[in-house]
Amino acid sequence: MRLPVTAARLRAEFPALTDEDVAAYQEVTGRLIASPGDRGRLLAEVLAAAARAREKETASSPLTEEERLALAYFRALEKTNPEEFRKINRFLDTFM
Helix, strand or coil: CCCCCCHHHHHHHCCCCCHHHHHHHHHHHHHHHHCHHHHHHHHHHHHHHHHHHHHHHHCCCCCCHHHHHHHHHHHHHHHHCHHHHHHHHHHHHCCC
């Protein structure tokens, strides 16, 4: 499956991205592209898992693999568009 942006281009444009960030971007974006009819639901699930992971991380609780992936994906997106993700963080904080 071809992703909209290559890993090399992501790293060149956003040098703050870690290997974990890029891998999470590739994995989650691949899932979203593979299921266009379920894209909204899948993205909502990823954001919910990222929110749970943030809570668990704050409480020093262990994360599931899906939560770890979701949190890494969220952090990758945050690094590529910090202003938009400040808004999303404020929105997610209203549910915590």
